[in-house]
C-alpha cells in the first residue's frame with residue numbers, strides 16, 4: 001500500500017536516513033523501532049510527504065507521490081510526536097478547527113467529531129479547554145485530530161512518550177481497535193519493545209539511519225534462535241571481569257548495563273563454568289546468574305551493542 005524505496009535524508013553534515021526500504025501492506029500494524037536519533041521521525045516525515053527526501057522515493061499503491069502528495073495526504077493520518085493542538089480552545093473547538101482545514105462537510109462535522117472523541121475516550125471532556133488536560137489526554141486528542149478525515153493509513157510517532165500508564169494503555173487499546181475493527185493500516189514508531197510486541201505483526205529496527213533488522217516478530221527473534229542470553233548480576237562492573245569474558249571464544253557478545261552483564265552464546269554451550277572462573281580470577285563477586293531465551297530487546301542489543309533506551 002505504502003512503500004519507501006531507498007529513502008535518504010541528509011541535513012548539512014548529518015546523514016539522518018541512509019537508504020531505508022520499508023513497506024506497509026493494507027490492514028497491517030507495523031512497528032518502527034529504534035533508539036533516540038535513529039532516524040525514525042525523519043523517515044516517517046518523508047513517508048508522509050512532509051519532508052522531501054534527499055534521494056529515494058515513496059510509492060502509494062505503486063505510484064510515486066513525489067509530484068502528487070495530495071492524494072497521499074487525503075488517505076493518511078499523522079500523529080506527530082509534539083502535541084499539536086491549541087491549549088486555549090476546548091477539545092471540540094480544536095477538532096472543529098482541524099475539521100475545517102480538512103474541508104469536512106459542515107453537515108458531517110459534528111457527528112464525525114463526536115465519533116472520534118468517543119473513540120479516544122474524550123467525549124465527556126469535549127467542552128473543556130485543552131490546557132486543563134493531562135499529557136495523556138492531549139495525546140489522545142492529537143490522535144483524534146489525525147483520525148478526523150477517516151484516513152486509511154495512520155502513522156504514529158512515539159505516541160506514548162512521557163504519559164501516565166493509564167493513558168498509555170488506552171492509546172495502545174485504541175490503536176489495536178483501529179486496526180482490528182476499522183481496518184486502518186498503522187505504522188507505529190516507538191522505542192518501547194513491549195508496545196511493538198503487543199501491537200504489531202511485523203517490525204523494522206532502525207539504528208543510525210539504517211534498517212538493521214526486519215520481519216515478523218518471530219523472524220526477528222529467530223536472528224538469535226540458536227543463542228541464549230546469560231544475565232550476570234554483579235555488585236560493581238569490573239573491567240577486568242569484562243575483559244576476561246570477552247576472551248571466552250564461545251561468547252558472541254558481552255554488554256554491561258548498570259550492574260548487569262549480558263552475554264550471548266550458542267545454546268549448546270554451557271558457559272557457567274567459564275563465568276565462575278572469570279569471576280574468581282578477577283575477584284568479582286557475583287550476585288546472580290540467569291539463563292533466558294532471547295527477547296526482541298536482546299536482538300537489538302546484539303545488533304547494536306546498545307539498549308533501546310540508553
Ligand SMILES: Nc1ncnc2c1ncn2[C@@H]1O[C@H](COP(=O)(O)OP(=O)(O)OP(=O)(O)O)[C@@H](O)[C@H]1O
Pocket residue numbers: 011014015016034035036037038039040041042043158
Ligand atoms: N531538521 C534537522 N536538522 C538537522 N538535523 C536533524 C534534523 N532532524 C533530525 N536531525 C538529525 O537526524 C538524526 C535522526 O533524527 P530523528 O529525529 O529522525 O531520529 P528519531 O529516531 O526519530 O529519534 P527521536 O526518538 O529522538 O525523535 C539525528 O541525529 C537528528 O539530530
